[in-house]
Amino acid sequence: MPPLGRLVIYTKKIDALVDFYCSHFGYQHLRIEGDRIVELRAPDGGASLLLHPASKGQKAGQSLIKLVFDVQDVPAFCEKAKERGLDFGPIHQADGYCFATAKDPSGNSVSVSSRAFVVSP
Template sequence: MPLGRIVLYVRDVEATIDFYQRYFSFKPLRQEGDRIVELLAPDGGANLMIHQAGKAQKMGQVLVKLVFDVENVDAFRAKCAGDGLEFGPLHQADGYVFANAKDPSGNPIAISSRAFRR
């Protein structure tokens, strides 16, 4: 059974929608009367469900990190930097490369070539 959706609790719903739409090509789906905005994955992967966080919820937990498969991490990282998203340094792992950043609510994200390693 495939993973279909991931709920992100955020402080700024619109900034988060813009972030994932701009940098990762998610498409927002807004349903009248629904408190959640579902971001549809561009490639059939898991959708992100953006939910307004409650006042007591802590932002930017490190228990979950969203990892986006990118074949050329360095090129994608440079493109994002030109659009205002700064990833940290490139890290060499076991046959792949990755870099880390955070979304507007402090949730950790990464871009990784792991899915493309030989």
């Protein structure tokens, strides 16, 4: 099966999202002259984010998707993010892992979760 390579985010705030994902999650941006899509490349080979200009009819934050970033120490990540101006909501405890959620500048849900680091029985 091929791996997930890219996710498209429709937005009216491309520059704000470039700053957000590069500053808080380590993405590198790639702008190709003449292309209206801005590619954000993951720092460790994860899926790229493609920022696509939203049409007039698209509403911000109206998707049924949440971006989840794998973080071993969720409380520490959230504390460092707060120092950089990103406030996550409460840290929730689940079955052996925890997670917290915030919004990007376009109103999309973004979560950090330690689920990927839970050892299976």
